[in-house]
Amino acid sequence: MISAIQYLRLVLFLLFTATVSAEEFGTVILQYHHVDTSTPAITSISIDDFRSHLDYLSENDYYVQTARELISTLSSDNEIPDKRVSITFDDAYKSIYTNAYPLLKQKRFPFTIFVTTDLIGRRHYLSADQLREMQQHGATIANHTHSHTHLLRMKTAESNDAWLLRVKAEIEQAQAILESEFGETPRLLAYPYGEYNQQVLDLVGQMGFVGFGQQSGAAGKGSSLLVLPRFPLSGIYTDLNSFRLKIRTLPMPLHVFPVLDPQVSEPTSQPTLSLQFKQGNFRLHQLSCYGPGGLTDLRQLSATEFIARSKVPVPVGRSRYNCTMPVNNSDRFYWFSQLWIRKNDDGTWYPEL
Numbered sequence: 456m457i458s459a460i461q462y463l464r465l466v467l468f469l470l471f472t473a474t475v476s477a478e479e480f481g482t483v484i485l486q487y488h489h490v491d492t493s494t495p496a497i498t499s500i501s502i503d504d505f506r507s508h509l510d511y512l513s514e515n516d517y518y519v520q521t522a523r524e525l526i527s528t529l530s531s532d533n534e535i536p537d538k539r540v541s542i543t544f545d546d547a548y549k550s551i552y553t554n555a556y557p558l559l560k561q562k563r564f565p566f567t568i569f570v571t572t573d574l575i576g577r578r579h580y581l582s583a584d585q586l587r588e589m590q591q592h593g594a595t596i597a598n599h600t601h602s603h604t605h606l607l608r609m610k611t612a613e614s615n616d617a618w619l620l621r622v623k624a625e626i627e628q629a630q631a632i633l634e635s636e637f638g639e640t641p642r643l644l645a646y647p648y649g650e651y652n653q654q655v656l657d658l659v660g661q662m663g664f665v666g667f668g669q670q671s672g673a674a675g676k677g678s679s680l681l682v683l684p685r686f687p688l689s690g691i692y693t694d695l696n697s698f699r700l701k702i703r704t705l706p707m708p709l710h711v712f713p714v715l716d717p718q719v720s721e722p723t724s725q726p727t728l729s730l731q732f733k734q735g736n737f738r739l740h741q742l743s744c745y746g747p748g749g750l751t752d753l754r755q756l757s758a759t760e761f762i763a764r765s766k767v768p769v770p771v772g773r774s775r776y777n778c779t780m781p782v783n784n785s786d787r788f789y790w791f792s793q794l795w796i797r798k799n800d801d802g803t804w805y806p807e808l
C-alpha cells in the first residue's frame with residue numbers, strides 16, 4: 456500500500472510530467488547586443504544580469520547549442536529535446552569580448568556573433584583579432600550585412616531590381632569579408648533592425664542563407680528558416696524572471712506557421728494575423744495577443760482558427776503582435792510573434808530612434 460502522501464506525489468508527478476508531449480518542444484534563441492551599463496540601455500544588459508542568465512542555464516541543465524546544431528535540430532526529422540537554447544549577439548560590440556566572452560568561456564557555452572563587416576575594428580566594435588580569438592573558443596562568426604543598412608529602404612529613384620541587387624550585394628560583400636578573415640563561414644544572416652519583407656526573404660532563401668529576425672517566440676519544426684524568432688534580452692527585459700519565462704516557452708502549436716510580409720500600408724494599418732492551430736487539447740480559450748494598443752481583438756473562425764487584429768492602427772515604425780497561450784497543467788507558455796513595419800503615410804521612412 457502506498458500512503459496518501461505518496462499517492463499525491465505520484466499524481467502530481469504524472470500531472471506535471473505528462474503535460475507537454477515531446478513533439479511540442481522547441482528551441483529558444485537569445486539575442487543580446489551590449490553587455491555593459493555605459494552603453495544605450497535599450498540594447499544593453501548588465502554584466503550581473505548576463506551572468507545570472509548563464510548561471511540559470513547551467514544550474515537548470517540547459518544545453519546551449521551552436522548555430523550549426525540549432526539548424527540541424529530544426530531541420531531534422533527527430534523531435535527537439537527540451538531545454539535547448541542558442542546564444543546570439545548582434546553588431547559585434549567590444550563588450551562581447553571584454554564582458555561576455557570571459558563568462559561564456561568559463562561555462563564553455565558556444566555563441567554566435569552577427570558581424571557588420573564594415574564596422575570591424577572601429578571604435579566600440581570588435582577587432583578581427585578579437586573575433587578570431589573568440590572563434591577559437593566557441594564563437595560562430597556570422598553575417599549582419601556589410602553596412603547595417605535598413606534593407607527595405609529604397610534610395611530615391613532606385614528601381615525595384617536595383618534595390619534588390621543592392622540588398623544582395625550587402626549580404627554577399629559581408630560574406631566574402633567574413634570568409635577571407637575567418638575562414639569557412641556558415642550562411643547565417645541576422646536582418647539589421649530585424650527588418651525584412653517577402654522579397655528579402657525570397658532573396659535570402661535563393662542565396663542559401665538561414666535568416667534570424669527580432670520577433671520573439673520559441674522556434675519549432677514549423678518555423679521558417681528564413682526568419683527565425685529570437686528573444687531580445689536588453690533594456691527592461693533582462694531580469695531573471697523575464698528570462699526564465701522566455702527560455703521556457705514553446706512554439707505555438709500551429710498547423711501552419713504564418714510567414715507574413717510585415718509591411719503594412721493604409722488602409723490595412725490594423726493588419727490581421729491568422730492563427731491555425733493543430734488539433735489537440737490546447738487551452739485555446741486562453742490565447743491572447745497583444746499589439747500596440749494592448750490586447751488585440753481575437754475572432755474565432757472555427758474550432759482551431761483565430762484571427763488577431765489590433766484595436767488601433769499600428770504606429771509608424773516597427774511594432775509586433777505577441778501571442779501567448781498557457782500550456783496545460785504547467786506554468787509555461789506557447790509564444791508566437793509577428794512583426795509589422797509601417798512607413799510614414801506620405802511614403803517616406805521613419806527616423807531610427
Ligand SMILES: [Zn+2]
Pocket residue numbers: 545546599603646647648
Ligand atoms: Zn544590428
